[in-house]
Amino acid sequence: MEYAIEIEGISKRYGDVQALQQIDLRVGKGEIMGLIGPDGAGKSTLYRILTTLLLPDEGSASLNGYDIVKDYRHLRQILGYMPGRFSLYQDLTVEENLEFFATIFGTTIKENYHLIEEIYVQLEPFKDRQAGNLSGGMKQKLALCCALIHKPEILLLDEPTTGVDPVSRQEFWQMLKRLNTENITILVSTPYMDEAAMCDRVALIQSGEILTTSTPANIRTEYQGQLLSLKSQDMYHLLKTTRSLDGVMSCYSFGERLHVTIDPETSNLEMVQSALSTKGISKVEIKPIEAGVEDIFMQLLKRSDA
Amino acid sequence: MKKYFAFVKKEFRHIFRDKKTLLILFGMPVAQILIFGFALNNEVSDAGVVVYDMSGDYESEQLRTTINASNYFHEVAQVHSIQEIEASFKAGNAKLAVIIPRELGNDLRNGRKSTLKVIADASDPNEAQMLVAYMTAVTMKGTRGKVDAKMELPLVTAEPRMIFNPELKSVYMFVPGVMGFILLLVSAMMTSLTIAKEKEFGTMELLLVSPLRSTHIIFGKVTPYWILSFINAMIIIILGITVFDMPLNGSVTLLIAICLLFSLTALALGIFISSRSNSQMTAMFISMLGLLLPTILLSGFIFPIENMPIVLRGVSHIIPARWFIIIIKGIMIQGAGLSILLKPFGILGLITLFFSVAAIRGVKPRLDA
Amino acid sequence: MSDRVIHVDGLTKRFGSFTAVDHISFDVKRGEIFGFLGANGAGKTTAMRMLCGLLDPTEGNADVAGFNVLTQAEEVKKHIGYMSQKFSMYEDLTVKENFEFYGGVYRLSQKTIKERLGEMLARLGLDHIEKTLVHDIPLGWKQKLSFSLALLHRPGIIFLDEPTGGVDPITRRQFWEMIYEAAADGVTIFVTTHYMDEAEYCDRVSIMVDGRISALDSPENLRKEFKAQTMDEVFRQLARGAKNAAG
Numbered sequence: 001m002e003y004a005i006e007i008e009g010i011s012k013r014y015g016d017v018q019a020l021q022q023i024d025l026r027v028g029k030g031e032i033m034g035l036i037g038p039d040g041a042g043k044s045t046l047y048r049i050l051t052t053l054l055l056p057d058e059g060s061a062s063l064n065g066y067d068i069v070k071d072y073r074h075l076r077q078i079l080g081y082m083p084g085r086f087s088l089y090q091d092l093t094v095e096e097n098l099e100f101f102a103t104i105f106g107t108t109i110k111e112n113y114h115l116i117e118e119i120y121v122q123l124e125p126f127k128d129r130q131a132g133n134l135s136g137g138m139k140q141k142l143a144l145c146c147a148l149i150h151k152p153e154i155l156l157l158d159e160p161t162t163g164v165d166p167v168s169r170q171e172f173w174q175m176l177k178r179l180n181t182e183n184i185t186i187l188v189s190t191p192y193m194d195e196a197a198m199c200d201r202v203a204l205i206q207s208g209e210i211l212t213t214s215t216p217a218n219i220r221t222e223y224q225g226q227l228l229s230l231k232s233q234d235m236y237h238l239l240k241t242t243r244s245l246d247g248v249m250s251c252y253s254f255g256e257r258l259h260v261t262i263d264p265e266t267s268n269l270e271m272v273q274s275a276l277s278t279k280g281i282s283k284v285e286i287k288p289i290e291a292g293v294e295d296i297f298m299q300l301l302k303r304s305d306a
Numbered sequence: 307m308k309k310y311f312a313f314v315k316k317e318f319r320h321i322f323r324d325k326k327t328l329l330i331l332f333g334m335p336v337a338q339i340l341i342f343g344f345a346l347n348n349e350v351s352d353a354g355v356v357v358y359d360m361s362g363d364y365e366s367e368q369l370r371t372t373i374n375a376s377n378y379f380h381e382v383a384q385v386h387s388i389q390e391i392e393a394s395f396k397a398g399n400a401k402l403a404v405i406i407p408r409e410l411g412n413d414l415r416n417g418r419k420s421t422l423k424v425i426a427d428a429s430d431p432n433e434a435q436m437l438v439a440y441m442t443a444v445t446m447k448g449t450r451g452k453v454d455a456k457m458e459l460p461l462v463t464a465e466p467r468m469i470f471n472p473e474l475k476s477v478y479m480f481v482p483g484v485m486g487f488i489l490l491l492v493s494a495m496m497t498s499l500t501i502a503k504e505k506e507f508g509t510m511e512l513l514l515v516s517p518l519r520s521t522h523i524i525f526g527k528v529t530p531y532w533i534l535s536f537i538n539a540m541i542i543i544i545l546g547i548t549v550f551d552m553p554l555n556g557s558v559t560l561l562i563a564i565c566l567l568f569s570l571t572a573l574a575l576g577i578f579i580s581s582r583s584n585s586q587m588t589a590m591f592i593s594m595l596g597l598l599l600p601t602i603l604l605s606g607f608i609f610p611i612e613n614m615p616i617v618l619r620g621v622s623h624i625i626p627a628r629w630f631i632i633i634i635k636g637i638m639i640q641g642a643g644l645s646i647l648l649k650p651f652g653i654l655g656l657i658t659l660f661f662s663v664a665a666i667r668g669v670k671p672r673l674d675a
Numbered sequence: 676m677s678d679r680v681i682h683v684d685g686l687t688k689r690f691g692s693f694t695a696v697d698h699i700s701f702d703v704k705r706g707e708i709f710g711f712l713g714a715n716g717a718g719k720t721t722a723m724r725m726l727c728g729l730l731d732p733t734e735g736n737a738d739v740a741g742f743n744v745l746t747q748a749e750e751v752k753k754h755i756g757y758m759s760q761k762f763s764m765y766e767d768l769t770v771k772e773n774f775e776f777y778g779g780v781y782r783l784s785q786k787t788i789k790e791r792l793g794e795m796l797a798r799l800g801l802d803h804i805e806k807t808l809v810h811d812i813p814l815g816w817k818q819k820l821s822f823s824l825a826l827l828h829r830p831g832i833i834f835l836d837e838p839t840g841g842v843d844p845i846t847r848r849q850f851w852e853m854i855y856e857a858a859a860d861g862v863t864i865f866v867t868t869h870y871m872d873e874a875e876y877c878d879r880v881s882i883m884v885d886g887r888i889s890a891l892d893s894p895e896n897l898r899k900e901f902k903a904q905t906m907d908e909v910f911r912q913l914a915r916g917a918k919n920a921a922g
Contacts (some may be wrong), residue, residue: 012567037843038814038841038842038843038844038846039814039840039841039842040813040814040841041843048511048673052515052517052672053511053514053515053672053673054672054673055672069679072671072672073517074518076514076515076517077517079515081506081515083511085508087507087508087509087511087512087514088509089316089320089507090507090511091319091320091323092316092319092320093322096316096319099312100312100315100316101308101512101516103308103312104309104312104313104513104516104517104518104522105516105517106308106309106517125608135715136716137713137715146512147823152818153572162840162841163715163837163840164714164715165714165715165717165868165869165909165914166713166714166869166871166907166910166914167910167911167912167914167915168715170911174427189839191841191842192870193844194872195906197728206843211741229686230548234854239852240682251827251842252845252848253848253851253873253875253876254851255871255872255873255874255875255876255894255905255906256875256894272517294844297844297846298845300842301845302845
């Protein structure tokens with residue numbers, strides 16, 4: 001496989017804080033790679049290193065074969081970057097922002113309009129509105145347009161969907177999928193675990209370390225223990241009770257259900273069910289399920305803490 | 307080049323879209339100059355003067371009429387010795403004394419320069435400064451009409467001596483002073499603020515990630531403010547000339563050159579500051595404390611440099627506005643040419659060069675280091 | 676009446692010609708966890724500000740904790756707690772100093788503050804960070820402390836504005852368990868969130884679209900009504916076709 005992004009042993013410290021620790025990551029050409037982790041995991045630092053804004057303390061990285069330290073000038077021509085915080089000119093209009101970014105990359109809106117057309121038609125009615133007065137979802141779309149207007153080879157998106165409502169988030173991902181067909185490599189970070197399913201591959205990151213890298217489909221094979229889904233009337237009581245049972249490795253709320261991990265060596269579905277009924281909880285809907293990205297992430301978090 | 311123009315265009319959009327910026331840019335200079343000028347105009351009116359006329363001929367009579375005819379002064383008594391002058395100061399009858407030299411008439415008739423002595427009661431130094439300056443202006447204006455058309459300078463120059471504060475100060479001090487102050491404010495503070503704003507709002511990150519060079523960013527930022535500072539300087543000069551009768555005795559080209567140079571100094575300072583501050587707040591503080599305050603206090607704009615303690619006098623040498631004020635005064639009032647002003651021009655040029663290099667080297671292609 | 680701690684009747688807010696909140700009405704019961712959802716720009720923040728007595732309604736009325744938001748705004752503020760993701764504690768003060776400050780604002784005695792702080796820290800297992808600067812503690816702990824802080828003056832109702840944004844999934848769940856505990860103690864919870872799985876943790880959920888409440892029920896009933904598998908789907912069905920989405 002040919003790699004668009006190759007990161008080897010990158011570390012970065014800020015004073016006492018180790019922001020990144022020996023990060024290794026490879027992203028194939030034309031892939032959508034999801035970088036998933038909570039705030040403070042080191043995602044933004046990694047982005048700033050890849051966008052040539054920061055120098056790593058250790059390690060090296062190259063994008064499409066260009067080194068982030070040596071070839072930073074060339075990289076700045078071929079990268080599209082959307083920072084975590086909305087970073088366009090709030091006092092310029094939608095159109096003025098886009099035009100400015102097109103020009104500084106030595107291109108015009110017209111030249112690459114086909115790339116942004118689908119997104120931009122939604123923004124067009126507001127093209128004379130100042131960017132600061134757009135809604136969260138619209139701001140993200142404009143930022144994406146500005147990052148795309150010079151037809152970058154690699155798109156680096158830092159938390160493009162944070163703080164955006166579910167509908168806008170879904171639309172945003174659809175746009176990324178379409179861009180991917182143009183053979184643009186995308187590295188996108190998110191704190192929302194459910195967005196992992198939209199990526200070709202995901203890397204889970206926490207406390208400056210990559211916990212695991214895998215495809216969304218394969219990642220569940222990493223799960224240790226057997227996962228059960230439980231539901232009853234009084235969920236809070238169920239949670240407390242289940243957590244106290246023998247053989248239960250973990251127990252967390254997942255929306256309207258509980259996800260309970262049991263050690264298959266010492267426990268099984270029936271044992272949980274009977275243990276619960278001896279504690280007075282009999283009306284429980286219980287079924288085995290496959291682990292999702294969030295389950296895995298939580299398990300890896302606990303493992304790395306231990 | 308296209309990138310550069312795109313940047314300049316964007317910068318102008320920021321400026322013209324923000325009412326507050328516009329107000330600082332254009333409201334402030336006009337307000338400042340009017341406030342200073344107005345305060346000044348109110349202060350000198352019908353001040354008492356004693357005259358020690360050693361000449362007593364037709365020419366001196368004419369001069370005394372001129373002084374009396376102005377709205378600023380009236381003659382309260384004739385005196386015949388220095389002691390009497392001091393006495394009338396002590397009695398509070400007069401604030402100013404004019405000594406007309408014996409050879410005044412003779413000098414003027416022979417086309418030579420003659421010098422009046424003006425003595426002021428400097429117990430209130432600011433007032434004394436103003437009175438002397440007004441007297442200088444009145445006598446210069448008064449004698450010009452009588453002078454041969456070929457002569458550019460008035461034949462009679464007043465040579466003031468101040469008791470207790472023996473310094474010559476010009477009434478026109480405030481115009482160059484305000485000009486220096488405004489140009490610093492507009493160029494240095496505003497540029498440092500706009501760059502800090504780009505950092506604060508994260509847009510600097512996007513600019514750095516783009517193929518724009520540091521030079522694009524710097525010159526793109528500097529150009530609009532250079533133009534605006536220059537317009538500002540012109541507004542102040544025109545106001546000074548039309549509203550406050552400021553003379554313009556020297557070369558206009560030189561005047562324009564110094565305004566352009568000083569704006570550049572200020573811009574270099576602004577960029578230098580912004581490379582060391584990450585927020586508008588910090589940029590504002592550094593500009594205020596590091597630039598505007600020293601300019602007001604140490605440039606000789608308000609407080610005479612000669613009265614400062616030796617350390618501050620030393621520091622005043624590196625205050626760009628000090629040299630700027632000297633040059634502007636030289637050009638406008640004394641009508642001095644480049645040969646005379648070479649030293650202050652040279653010093654200002656060096657300061658500008660130093661900060662320009664420091665500023666350009668301070669803008670890094672990355673976020674850290 | 677005693678069971679109804681929030682009563683909203685035809686509450687409306689207009690900014691010029693734009694109606695941000697359009698005649699919304701609902702009740703919240705004591706000890707209920709009430710989820711307040713909506714897309715960006717749907718009017719959530721405006722409605723929440725009116726309920727906290729920070730913004731006067733253009734029309735309609737609301738009682739919070741038994742006080743009228745229009746005429747008794749100061750009383751309302753005394754009886755509610757508020758926590759948002761954006762602003763919670765002063766980073767340059769220690770945990771203890773933050774609690775002392777907020778306690779002082781609500782006129783609690785130093786003794787009471789000390790007692791309650793000790794209690795809360797013990798419950799969270801964070802006794803050791805009492806004298807640590809807030810700046811130096813991890814985000815997850817900060818969120819939990821902010822929540823405790825908002826409860827310091829024992830308010831009957833607590834407003835939480837996206838309290839779990841950006842927090843790791845384990846901390847997020849621990850946070851919700853704190854919410855459950857508070858609700859079990861009789862505190863009414865009014866919460867906004869962007870995580871749709873968290874909507875499931877609420878007793879009832881309202882979804883705002885274009886300034887109106889377009890759905891209000893328990894998550895289970897809403898899923899049935901909209902024939903949806905998850906709250907995410909319910910939300911999407913409702914938010915599609917919203918006209919103000921860009922505004």
